[in-house]
Every structure is written in structure tokens, then in C-alpha cells.
Amino acid sequence: MHIASLSYALESLSLSDRATMAAVHGCGELQLMAVLHKPATWQQLCLRLAPAARALLDRIRRAGGQLPMLLCEAVGGPLRTNLTTLSPRTLLAIYPHHSPLETLVMAGLVWPVAHDGGYWAVLPDIEALLVPPLPVLTVPESVALDGDAILPRDEILLQLACLAFDGRVPLQHHGKVSQVVLNRISTDGVTAPYLQWLVATLLAGGALKAQSNLVVPTQLLLEWLQHPPHIRQQELARAWLQAAWSEWELGPKRRPPPLDVRLVRRTMLQAVLPHLPDTWCAGDDIIAQLRMSWPDVMRPMPADGRWKLPAGWPAHWDDEDGQLMRYMLMGPLAWLGLVEWAGNGLYVRRTQLGAWHAGLAVVPPVVAPSAVVLEPDMCVVVPDATNIYARFQLHRIADWQDAITAQISPARVKRALAQGMTLAEYIDVLATITAQPIPAEMQAMLRLWGAEVAQISVSNVVMLSSSDAAVIHDIQHDRRIHLPAHEVLDATRIVVAPSDAIGVVRRLRHAGYLIDTQQLRPSQFDDAELAIIDAALQHLATQNDAVRSIRRRIAQMRTPPGDTHG
Template identity: 25%
Template sequence: MKLRECLANSTLVELKAIAERRGVRLRPNPLKAEVVDALTTELGTPASVARALADLSAEERQALETILAEGGRIPSYKLEREFGGVRKPDIYAYRDESARQPWRHIATPTEGLWYRGLIFRTFDVVGNWRGDVYLVPDNLRPLLPKVEKKPPQFSLEAVPAPSNLLDGGDLRRDIFALLAYLQRREVEPVRGDRLPKQDVVRLSEELTIRQDLSDVRNEEEAGRLAFVRRLADRAGLVQVLAGRLCPSSKTGDWLKMPRHKQIRELWQSYFQDEQWDELLRLPSLQVDRRIGYFRRPTATRQKIVEHFKQCPLGQWLTIESFVQSIKRLDPDFLRTPQDYNLWYMYDASGRTLQGYKSWDRVEGEFIRSIIRGPLHWLGLVALDDNRIGGVPTTCRLTAWGEWLLGFSSHPPAEPAHQPIVIQANFEVAVPYEAELLHVFQLERLAELVQRDRMSLYRLSKDSIRRNLEAGGKIADIIAFLEKASGQPLPQNVAYSLREWGGRYGEIEVRQAALLTVADAVLLQELRANKRVGLQVRDELSPQAVTVDEGEVAGLIERLRKAGYLPRVGDELAAAAGSKGRKGSSRRKVTMDESDLVPLLAAARVIRSMGAEVGLGQPLEVSSALLDRLESQLSYAALQTMQRLARQAEEAIAEALEEAEEEDEDEDEEEYFSYPPRPSVRFDTRSTRSVLEEALQRQVAVDIEYYTESRGEMTRRRVDPYRLEQRSGTTYLVGYCHWRQAERVFRLDHIRSAELTNEAIQQHT
């Protein structure tokens, strides 16, 4: 854009201000065209440009060089962040001396350049930016000094290695501790599959980094423990089974993995997790997600990791120099220029944190929290323990970090597994480097005394009994203990284990149904009658036997069909379908496991979603009832039931969301909410140009769309059909791939629009 065009796009008041600053004489009350001609002639001469340059302050010259280094065009937000904005003059500035006349009292370097006519502001495209830009007119650039763009420098402050390092713990062992805890205790989840608070507090005492969690309200507020649980869930290691949280069938395979594979899997799981949002977990920050909040955590992590790759290997650096380097080179890694005023965030005192001025409180704290949190916990960075103000101030990449980020082709050497030590007093010492799978199996056989660098367990009669009740065998227990310890058991321990195993089952306690007859001959007759099919479990006397409870209903029915008239006790009346004491006819309903699975799945859905849809009585399903019924299912049937319930919950949730959402066709209607949401409007100029190009090329577009009634930003692919004007507002009419239907979108609710290579399809 040349100087004349830039001047022609300015107002008459602005042109007069430029003329005054540059000393160009004008006649009283000139026409705009006359002023444009005069300024074009005067400002475009080498002598005039030289005088203007000589008049610049050091800051103004630096601002001009910044624009020239970018090729003469720079997004407005970039220049204004460093050199300030421009105050426009009042339209009556030359009629009223009290009106605002900023050109006479320059406040910022940008303002100094603008009122000298060296730069102008217009709408343009610079790289990925579509919006307001500052530019130097094309025919002025040859008259200005040539400035070469310097490659960005990632400037970091190196420091000596600290004397003490902060312990980041061991996430592998913490996940093991979680799985062992769930195996050892019966934990009934809350809110679907979350740990109750009392279990959060107890579990925190067994982790490698112990926290005081007495003040937290739930698992989500548990900091590092919540991160451990998230990684375990992402690996599929925890499940809800028969109403309790327990390790999944994947646990054994995961515990057998080599250490480097476990660490790599944990890193990749975190790195690719779109649901773990570090920004929402900053204790110093509150984010109102109802208003314009929309971000992709994985993309943000990718940017921070790319910056970490520029750090010198093996060198300790200050965290603050790393933060400030990102601020200088990539300030918009978290919030886009539009997001600075769209996202609503507050500090601990409730003050709003908006605009670029809040960068250190938002982006800066975000970077620090990732370094001191997940990157440290995962072992990628080491931190100093010489804490100033309660937090580490220096860091460096570890050997694990160098391997995970691709600087090294081989992982660090892994220490060899150490055997457990079984002592004659029945205590089992477990070293820190013991094989995790062996320790997990030991948890089923022994009682945990303490968990530490050298953990301690104790073999007892009760702990062995529990394993035998679960189907274990003494021979297998002894074989495992000798394999894990690498040597034969102490003689007294082996002897006691065999003795306990031999005594197990000498006394049997079980439920059974009692059948008695008037004389022994009748009992012999019943046992010989094939139509009755009496299956005796135990013979107590010539006139009394026991039968399995599951056989009672069928036996009574067969006795009646054979012509006998048995008297059924009240406790078995339901099974027999006879009259109870109150005369009510009760009949026990029996069903196959395949019939019970979908019914239990439906009951689980009602239990978990009843409150959300307002069911309550009489459809309230107790957790105790579900647990009793689920205990009758096989493991495979339980898995099937859980899958059916999960699919049903997802389908119902999606249907509820569809029902609650307003059609975008009604987006222009008024909606009310408390607290009231601010009206959000985006600049439509860049959006319109993209949509017009898409209509011309007949290709789909990807848009970020703000739904005001929900304060929610969504990303959609749309096949544009046309642009319409309704009551002074422009709308896009098109086919929404997300909704699978034609929709209408307000143009000023579209934050961004990007062309795709996908041709518009015909939709029915």
C-alpha cells in the first residue's frame, strides 16, 4: 500500500494532525483531497523523511526498526505490546481546544511514528494473522534504513549446579502403590469411579512423595495424587468391578514392563492427554470456562517441549529466564491475541486477569507449574532444593528427559531387580528395586507393615487364609515365595505354611437346605424315585439329609408332580412358590446370567444418571442391591455389563446434550443466565473474506464458533451455502458436520475460519 492510499484512508482530523507534526502548511479549512495531495508531495521526499528520522526518540527508532525487520508490516498487537498503542484524536480536536489532541503530547513510540505519518494502520494478512496491522507505505520504505531481521535468540541464564536436588518421587511406584491399595482394600467409589476422601488421605501416605491432603475435598484437588490416578486411568489399570474400585486385567502386563517402557508410556500418556488441563489446576488462578474458554492442552505441551529442546544439555538454568524467553519469542503459545480479552480468569483475590498485561500471572505461572509439576514428576527435569520463596528456581533436563525428547537414542541404564528377603520371624523385607510384579503378588499373601525404601510385610495365618479362600494353593504360594526371594524358605516358615494349608478346610461352614422325613423307609423311597431326582449333599441321619439351596425350588416342584405333599418352611416359601404366613403368594424368579447382564446394566445407568435426569423415587436403586446381584456374575459377564452400561450412559448423555442445546438457527434470540455472560463479538472482516473465498472455491471451512447461551467455544467443519443479512446482522448458512444438519451461524460469533481442501458435499 502506497503513501497516498494510506493517507486517503485516514480522517481529515488525523491528516491535519500529521501535517502539524511534520510542519506542512495548510490553508484554513482545507478539503481532505487537498490535504492528501499536500502530504503525499511533502512526506514522500528524501529530505522530509530524513528530518522525520532525525526527530525520532531512541524508543521510536527501535519501534520503526521492529516494523522494518518484519518487512514493513506487523500485526498491531505485536507492536502495541512492546511500544504501546495509538490514541485517536477527537473529531472536534481542531474546533475545541479542550478536545483530545494526542499528537501534541505523544505518549508511546507507536503514537510518535503514527502522527509523523511514518506508519499507518489497516486491515491486512500477515502470516497466519488476519486483522489490524501497522505498515510502512511501500514508497517510503526505500527511503528508510535497511534493517535485517535477526533470528530469534533463546536467551537463558546458566547457573552452577545446586548442592541439593528436590525429590520428584517415582510415578511408577506410585501407580503400583495405588493398584496395591485397591487390591488390599475394598474401596467403594464415589461420583462414578472416584476415590472417597478418606481413601485419598490414606493412599497419600503410601506414595513416594507424601502430601498432607487433610484439607482437600475430593480426589481432583489432590495435586500429585490426582496426576497418579489420571495416568493409571489412561493406562486402563483401574476399573469398577462389583461396586468397588480394583486393578484391571492389564495390571500384570504393565507391571512386567521394563522400567524404560513404563516411563515412556507414562510420558506419552500425559503428553497426548486432552482432558488433563494444567491451567484449570493452578491454585493461583480461577478460570470461568463458561465464557469463551477453548484450548487444546496437547498443543500447548508440544510448544513448551519444543522450547525445552533449545536448552543446552546438562546445564542448570533459571526457570525465570526460560519463562521470559518464551514470552519474548512465543508469547501466544497459550492464548491467541483474541483470547487475551475473551477468556475470563481471576486471581486468588478475585481480580480479573485479562489482556496481555496479565501474561506473567497466567502464561508465566502456567509454564512454571508444568516444570515444577508434571515434567518434574515424570522425571524429565531436575529441580534445585535451594528454594527461594518456597519454590525451586533452577532446573535442567535429566538423562530421562534427554531420551524422551529425542536427544539420546538409548534410555538410561536400569538398576537390576533385587530379590525379596523372607525372614524366620515371618517378616518379608522388600527392597526398593524389587520387581514390581513380585511385590504386587506378595500383597495378596502378606500384610503391609510399612512402605519405604525398604518396605516390610508380614506373613500371617489370616493373610494366607484369605489367599486360600480366593482359590490359592499352598504349593503355589511356597513356589512363588522361593522364586521371588531366589532361595528356599526358612524351615519354620515353610513348615507353618504347609500346616496352615493342611488345616484349611478341616472345618467347613456353609448354608444348605434340610430335608427331613417321617421314617427312614420314605427317605429310601425318595432317593430311589427317578422322577424326584433327589441329590443328597450330606446324610445327617436315616431321616435327615441336606441338599444344595439352588436345588430347593426344583426339588419341591418335582415332589409335588410325583404326588408328594411336602411342607415347606417359611424361609423357603419364596423358592417353592407356596403360601407365606400372611397368605401372600410369592414366587422366586430365576434367570440366566445372559438375562441378568442387561438388567444390571440398566440398573447401573439409573443409579449413576438418575440424579442428573431427576428420577429419584420410585426408581432409586441401592448400591448394596447392585453389589449383591453383581457378585453372582462371572468376571466376563461383569465386563460385558460394564461395557453396556457405559455405552448407554454415553448415548443418554449425548441425547441430553442435544436436547438442551439451542439450535444455532435461534442464536439471535435473547438468553439469560446468572451470573450474566458478557456479549462476545468478533471482528467479521477476516472471517467474511475466508467465507467468501470458500464459497467461490466451493470448499468446506473449519470454524471456531461461540455459543453465547452456554458461553462455550466449539470447533466445527461447515459446508458454506451462502451469506445472509438479517436485521442488520450477517449470518452464514451451511451444513454443519458436527450436527449433521443445516445450521445458521452469526458471523460475529465466529472467532476464526480456515479453508480446507475438502469439496462441499451434497447433503440430504
């Protein structure tokens, strides 16, 4: 988009508009061109601007020099003139008081640009003469305060992981965590909103998964527990950004503000966090300053580039934008450890972790936790409570005797093996958390304890049987059948994986074998019902790949016409 030069813009003014602009700058019409090319002219003008007008000007400059007219008029209007007339600035001169936008227009600080509904722009020639914009947030003075109690986030994560491993984190029918889980967390200060948010974020990041009506840990959670604290919080923040749910779905039922909360998350982390102060500042002051200097921060520009004016905005800014901003600061950003509060929620500042996350600080100092110590009597001592990975693994394989000591016993080994862990995995876990090989005599003792455990596995298979053993022999060696990986039970029965069954049946039919698939067909629908479903999907007006996939599966499941053998 081409933006005119200052000289061209001045030459395009009508005589009356030129006189109006000269009066604003206190010079004659003939000297206007020379005066407006001096840096001192614009810098002195900016110093005389009212705070609201200066805030609007800085907002336009921070946006790259142009901002939609609708947005400018909403936060800095009204504009009581018609831009299509010959002298729109002269029409404004009849009013004794002017809005911030009118002030900028009359002084020539912003100029209209016809593009996608219209923009107000700061001309590049003027931008080069101005001093840098004021900071988004300014802290009048530093306040000496002690921060409010900080939740031990790693400890809470560990307790939640242990509860999930034990199957003690039930989900309610609407996807929220049961209130009983909050009672099982032994750490003081944990609130229901924080617990709901944490579980939902871990589910979104894949560190937890829903299984039946429970939440269970995944391998990814073990990897997170091994990370340094700042990397772990970074992964949690990434999961929060990618989550498909909205924060308003986690709280009590109420009418949510008409804002895209998921888009606001990215704005708070990538745009607002770098501007937050590192010293204590009143939370209300921060929100008030953001309302003046960046009123559209909660309403990012849509992908199509057209900013739409919400009905009644910004009259209800405090009830919608301000409410969401306060929730983000007191909720997720504080839960992630990026900001901290003091004075019972009155003062806020950015933490060192928040500065690192915003790219404004070096990597926080990392102290590797001490490894656990395996005693000769099969006791495991945890000298460092920050080693949450070791503590979680000990929860899986040993019994806690006190806060720092866990005991490995025959019953505990058998229980771990019965839950699906192999003896090799058990020994590997011990070697990992102790950071040294397990002595041979201890490995022998563990094998002795685990030898008494009989593991039973259950799997789904599809069995092919025949009354004639010769037929089964032919099927195994017939190249037309191309039998996949299978297991021979006896001379008349073999089993294949369920995923291979449909293909095997098709090739058997093509080879001339008579197949009875009545027991193979799913019991939910018979052939006539599948035909109805297929016909309905055929006339469904959609290009979704899932529909085509379902139709292919139905075709495989249905009995071919004329086949009386199923």
C-alpha cells in the first residue's frame, strides 16, 4: 500500500485546510511547508498533546504507522467531519473542543489512506522526525513489597501425576475434574479453578489422557518431569496456547465475553508480557494504562485484515476486555509462574521466568537435582525434594516410609510387574534415578522376587478355522492369499490380527474359497442397516475425507451381492 510523502500531502490540501493547519502550528501559510519539515515542530507538538491524543498517536505508530479508521474512531473519536469534502479540517475548526482523533487530524499527524475500508496513517516523513513512542506501560515508582504466597507448582504437578497413576483423578460427565481430587491434593492454596486449568492443559498437551472416566499419565509426562523447571513451564505454556478449549468453559456457567479467548492467550504471552514491569505496580494501573495506550490488545486483528467494530465498544471495555485481562494476569500467567502478585492481589510484577519467556533475559540458572541413593537394604533415599522425576518413579515402584525414604519390597516388585512393568524396565528405572548401575546382587534379588509373578496378556485376534486340515495348509501356502503375520493354533486353526482380517477374507473369496463371516461382522448393524447408512452418506453434501473412509469401511463390511456364505 503506497503512502504519500509529506510534501505531496501538503500540496493536496485546499486553501482553507492549509490555513487551518498553519493556525494549529502557529505559522503563516507560506512557511507551513518549511515548518513541518523541522523535527522540533513535531516534537514540541507531541509534548503539548493531551494524554489521550498522545496515546492514540503512539498506538498508530506501534502498529506500523497505520490503524483502521473504525478502531481509531472507536477509541479516539468521534470525527465530526466528512473526509470526502474539500476542506474536512476547516469544518472541525467550528468546534471549541476536539476529540483525540480530531486533534491529530487537524495537526497533520495522521492522514487518511483509502485501503480496506480506510486507515489513519502516520506519514513516513513525519515518523522520521518524531521521537520514539512512549512505553506501553510506565511505573511511577518502585514499591517495596513481599510477594503473596506462591504455589509450589512442581509439587502440585507431582501430586497430580501420582494421583493419576493410581487412578484417583476421575472426570465428570462434562469433562471437568471431580471436586474430590481437590481434597486429595495436600498442598495448601490450591483452588478449584487452578486444578481444572492444570488438568485441562495437561490433557491438551498430551501429558495426560482420558481413559474411560479417569485421567491417566502418558510417557510425555515422564519427559516433562525430567525437564528443568523453566523448560517444564515452557512446555506447559505451549500446551495452553494450543488447547482447543476456552477458559470460560472451565468455570461456572455464565455468559462468556464476546472475545476469542484462545487468540488472547497468544497476545498475552507474546505481546503484553514483554511490556509488564519487573517491579511492583498496581494491577489496576496496568489495566488502566493498557486501556489508554493499547485498547484493542484483547481484540487482535483478524486474519482477513479487516478490523470489525464490536457493538457498543469500547463503552463496555471494563466488563469484557478488562475482565479478561485481569483473569489472564491473576490466572494462567500467574499459574505458569510468569507473573507474581503481592498485597493480596493488588500489585503485580513480571518474574525472572516471565522475562526469560518474553525473550528479555538469559536462561534462568539451573541446578540439577541430586540423584537418589540406593541402600544395601533396598531402601531408596531422596536427598533432594526438587527431583520430582525420581519421586514419581519411586511412587510407581516402591512404598514410601517417610518424606525422603522409600522401601523396595517383594510385594511392591510384584505389584509393579502386575501393573505391566517388565523386570528390565524396573531395573532401568532404578538405574536412571540413582544415576549408576544397579549392583548384580540386587538385580538377582529383584529377579527372584519377580519370578513368582505370572503376567497375563489379553489381545483381540481373528481366527480362521476349517474342518479340513488340508485347507488350512493350502491357505498358508497359497500365494493368492498372501497370508500376513499369523499364529498357528493347531492343524485346523490359525489367527491373524483384526486389522488384517478384512483383506484376508477378500483374497480368500477371490481365490474361490467359501467363507462364512457371520461371526466376523460387527454385531451393531446388519447388512440392510449398513446399506441405509451408506445411502445416507452417499447423498451427504460434504467433501470430508472421514465420510469417504466410512463408506469404504462399510463396503468392506457388507456381504457382496449373491454371496450366500456370508
